[in-house]
Amino acid sequence: MSQHYVHVITNFTEIGGAEQMMIRAINASEKGYKHTVISLMGVSEHMKKRLSKQVDFHALGAKSALDLIKGAFLLKRLLVQLGNVSALYSWMYHANFVAALSCLLANSKTPLIWGVRHSLDDYRGEKLSTKIAILGGKLLSRVPKHIVHCSKKAMHQHIEFGYGKASQCVYIPNGYQFEQLKQRHFEIEKLVIGAAGRFHEAKDYQTLFCAVAPVLRQNTGALLKVAGREMTMDNPVLVEYLREFGIEPHQVELMGQQDDMVGFYHSVDFFILSSKTEGFPNVLAEASGYGCITFSTRVGDAPEIIDSERIVEIADAMALTQLLQKYIAKTPVELREASQSSADYVRNSYAIDVIANKLFSLGHTQ
Numbered sequence: 572m573s574q575h576y577v578h579v580i581t582n583f584t585e586i587g588g589a590e591q592m593m594i595r596a597i598n599a600s601e602k603g604y605k606h607t608v609i610s611l612m613g614v615s616e617h618m619k620k621r622l623s624k625q626v627d628f629h630a631l632g633a634k635s636a637l638d639l640i641k642g643a644f645l646l647k648r649l650l651v652q653l654g655n656v657s658a659l660y661s662w663m664y665h666a667n668f669v670a671a672l673s674c675l676l677a678n679s680k681t682p683l684i685w686g687v688r689h690s691l692d693d694y695r696g697e698k699l700s701t702k703i704a705i706l707g708g709k710l711l712s713r714v715p716k717h718i719v720h721c722s723k724k725a726m727h728q729h730i731e732f733g734y735g736k737a738s739q740c741v742y743i744p745n746g747y748q749f750e751q752l753k754q755r756h757f758e759i760e761k762l763v764i765g766a767a768g769r770f771h772e773a774k775d776y777q778t779l780f781c782a783v784a785p786v787l788r789q790n791t792g793a794l795l796k797v798a799g800r801e802m803t804m805d806n807p808v809l810v811e812y813l814r815e816f817g818i819e820p821h822q823v824e825l826m827g828q829q830d831d832m833v834g835f836y837h838s839v840d841f842f843i844l845s846s847k848t849e850g851f852p853n854v855l856a857e858a859s860g861y862g863c864i865t866f867s868t869r870v871g872d873a874p875e876i877i878d879s880e881r882i883v884e885i886a887d888a889m890a891l892t893q894l895l896q897k898y899i900a901k902t903p904v905e906l907r908e909a910s911q912s913s914a915d916y917v918r919n920s921y922a923i924d925v926i927a928n929k930l931f932s933l934g935h936t937q
Contacts, residue, residue, distance in 0.1 A: 578660045598623045609628075609631065683716060722849075780816050841863065849871035
């Protein structure tokens, strides 16, 4: 019997971690599977183009918290119209809550599989709407058959918080389909330090700029490149960071959102994740997989992805500076060996075809 999987996601107009993983999983799924994507908010044409398989799309047009509640009723009606659905996959807190409420309203027997791609490292720092979605999901956590976590650390945090029981929870890390690995040539005199992620408090770019500033002063040929939404010179907060930490404008390239992230990783020697909170940090795995020497704060599953000696505590800019200086002192041969070792590990551990099979096996019709 052919499988029909319906995916509920909060918004499908811009790329983010949940959107990336959903796209990869659908693209890597077995032939014959039918997929429908329902966005609580909108769907953009450029996001549709990221899917290599034939997928049906529906946008519910939510623009407020009240619209999300209405979305549960719209989703209930739409699922009835779609007919035979093998399993319902929801991606992140708002979608999880709406999907669970919809299943309750419909008294649905369709297996619901929640996706959690976030940690609770900084629950207090979350937006009010996110906190409400988490608490609402906690109340409805008996509804899903499975709760998929891409981070071991985050899974334990959510169980302790009451967002589902241990018996419901499944650990399935993110998966990737890497292009060919290019040979690395590390030239410290022309060192490029990179970071990627949207402009958000959780990414703690203040720590990043603070940590990198001394390195840039000591290495005048070095460059900092940052990609992500709102990561441009039009952002007054970032401009203030440059002034505050004495970073020369010619040593910084704020690139904004990039469509070619593979090209970005290939252009970077050292990659830094400075976040306060993460689940499974996609950019860290991707950067490692493309041969960057990666450094991270101790968030989410970072210790599962990279060598523990390249991890510092959250917001510890001084430790991060010292770590960068330690690696700058290494020889190109030592850096190439570290690069190759990290890339091999990530590529062997997180192949998308294996990960997608694990994910969709949860929704197979019994």
